[in-house]
Amino acid sequence: MNEQRNLIFAVILSALILFGWSFVAEHYFPTANEPSTKAADGKQAPAKTAAPTAGGAAAIRNRDVVIRETPRIRIETPRLQGSINLKGARIDDLVLVTHGERLASDSAPIRILSPAGTPDANFASFGWTGEGLALPGPDTLWTASADRLAPGAPVTLSWSNTQGQTFQIRLSVDDGYLFDVQQNVANRSGGAVAVKPYGLISRVGESKDADSWTIHTGPIGVFGGKANYDVDFSTLREEGDQRFTSNGGWLGFTDKYWLTALVPPQDAGVEAAFRAGSNNSYQADIATAPGIVAPGKAVSYESRLFAGAKEVALLDRYEKDxxxxxxxxxxxxxxxxxxxxxxxxxxxxxxxxxxxxxxxIMGLTLLVRLIMFPIAQKQFASMAAMRVVQPKMKAIQERYKDDKQKQQQEILKLYQAEKVNPMAGCLPILIQIPIFYALYKVLLLSVEMRHQPFALWIKDLSAPDPLTPVNLFGLLPFTPPAVIAIGILPILVGFTSWLQFKLNPAPSDPVQKQVFSIMPWAFVFIMAPFAAGLQLYWVTNNVLTILQQKWLYSRHPGMKAAADAQ
Structure with missing residues (x-):
């Protein structure tokens, strides 16, 4: 009875994980897609509040034309290329030279920042708010100290009003994706002035990468020492501005692989906000307490801007250093x-x-199997012992069929006497769940894994297997719908799962037997939309399990004989 309960539990658990995976994945777990970046455009409003509010989108025009219309300084680093708009002092033209939109060698690089009024626009801007003095705004034309920004070659932007104040933004960039921004105000007037520095990121439109229960895209930040994934674009549209006060931290917008974020001094108190404006525009901004600039004095404020790929080593380096x-x-x-x-x-x-x-991935799978080998060995030994004691258990069930309590007591005594653990078979299944989920997240989220090839037709392990017999492996001139575009690796998942189940002792219950016979082929459809790397992990794991079963059968001939007798 307990053995049947154990098998039923395993079947139900597997069914919930595997048969229910399609429904759950559709709503909560994004499948592998060709990565995309979504950045957008907005207009900076006049500086009257803590930070300018997000504005509406300008008319969409050709990007090259827009870029040529304003004076600019070049940005050149090992990872970034672009320019800074001297009109409004906006960092609004930036591509990631080491990350392509597509796999092709001639693919355009990922564009993460783009000027206002262009497709996929997004920009960062830095300035000041205050009362009683003329401040630089979105139409201010700044003067640059150099025509090129590069690592070790900073650029200072300057502008002076007619009241005796000079504003400067000193920009420097490292070999990664981090800009250092130093905002300076010098006061040559006869009276003190109060200014409040701010930084903002403005965009129009939501991320093309879906925001889900497992993967957050959209507004993101760390406030009060905790990461906040609770605010999304719909929150801003439906509930309005989301404001935070924090000591340090950071905030911005994230896609699956890309991030634009403002980083204030980590020891300073800041006001932070996410805002929604007209025409589907959004903004993230930070501001500090006003600073008083006495006559003949100057004040400065330093912050940072991250605009690039979420490479783990770089994020760790910035956090540590x-x-x-x-x-x-x-x-x-x-x-x-x-x-x-x-x-x-x-x-x-x-x-x-x-x-x-x-x-x-295959090496990782092998390491996991080696670590789990002692557990698997105990599982097989327990299954072998269960087969040995099954006749005795059936005799007890027949003898006490009218007394269920006595039947359970006697079966428990049998398990103890024979040193059998009926739950041992479920442990490997339970252990595999977090490993599978962890690998799923790593393959889906890590930009380091994006566009990584394996062999033969597998050119991108973060995307589904592209080769399918449905169109005769590309010989027929059509692309089948995703639901039936079953690749070679998912088919191998089903076949190796079928082999694995065939090696297991068949369950005595006909319903359980039917479930086990169907399950391997259900895997084919369940795994088809997922990343090829995950499919490769599953196939490798199945093959290693089959080899391990063969070896353990050689160690437990009684179990092999029982399996063959089924």
């Missing part, structure tokens, strides 16, 4: 952060050692 709190949480690792980071670290180490990400 610059003290940016929880900057690694720009990647929504989720509840299993403590487990996913080690999985990522091992996988990335294997990749560096081997040079092929697919082989690294």
């Amino acid at each position: 610059l003290g940016i709190r929880h900057f690694d949480k720009a990647i929504d690792w989720g509840w299993f952060y403590w487990f996913e980071r080690p999985i990522y670290s091992v996988l990335h180490w294997l990749f560096r050692m081997i040079g092929n990400f697919g082989v690294a």
Whole structure:
């Protein structure tokens, strides 16, 4: 009775995980897609509040034309190229030269910032609010100290009003994706002035990467020492501005792989806000307390702007070296952060050692199987023992069929006497769940895994297997719908799962037997939309399990005989 209960429990658990996965994944777990970036455009309003509010979109025009219309200084780093608009002192033209939109060698680089009024526009701006003095605004034309911004070659933007104040923005950039922004105000007038520095990121439109229960896209920040994934674009539209006060932290907008974020001094109190404006525009901004600039004096304020790919090593470096709190949480690792980071670290180490990400996944699978080997050995030994005691158990069930309580007591005594654990078979299933989920998150979220090839037709392990027999492997001139575009790897998942189940002792219950016979082929459809890397992990795990079963059968011939007799 307990053995049947154990098998039923395992079947139900597997069914919930696997059969229910399609429904759950559709609503909560994004499948592998071609990565995209969504940045947008907004207009900076006059500086009257803590920070200018997000405005509506300008008319959409050709990006190259817009860029040529205003004076600019070039941005050139190992990872970034673009320009800074001297009209309004906006960082609004930026591409990631080491990340392409597509796999093709001639693919355009990912564009993360774009000027107002252009497709996929997004910009960062820095300025001041205050009363009783002329302030630089979105139409101010700044003077630059150089025509090029590069690592080790900073640029200072300057503008003076007619009241005796000079405003400067000193920009520097590192070899990653971080800009250092120093805002200075010098007061040459006869009276003190109060100014309040701010920084903002403005965009129009939502991320093309879906925001889900497991992967957050949209507004993101760290306030009061905690990462906040609760605000999304719909929150801003339906509930209005979301305001925070914090000591340090950071805020911005995130896509699956890309991030634009403002980073204030980590020891300063700041006012932070996410805002929604007209025409589907959004803004993230920070501001500090007003500073009083006495006559003949100057004040400065330093902040940072991150605009780039969420590369784990860089995020960790900025968190450690610059003290940016929880900057690694720009990647929504989720509840299993403590487990996913080690999985990522091992996988990335294997990749560096081997040079092929697919082989690294296979190596990780082998390591997991080695770690789980003692557990699997106990599982098989327990299953073998269960088969041995099954005749005795059936005799007890027949003898006490009218006394269920006595039947359970006698079966429990039998288990104790034979040293059999009926629950041992469920443990490997339970252990596999967090491993599978952790690898799912790593493959889906880590930009380091994006566009990584394996072998033959697998050119991108973060995307689904592209080769499907539905269109005769590309010979027929049509692309099948995703629901039936079943690749080679998902088919191998189903076949190896079928082999694995065939090696297991068949359950005595006909319903359970039918479920086990259907389940491997359900895997084919369940796994088809997911990343090829995840499919490769599953196939490798199945193959190793089959080999392990063969070896353990050689150690437990009684179990093999029982299986063959089914």
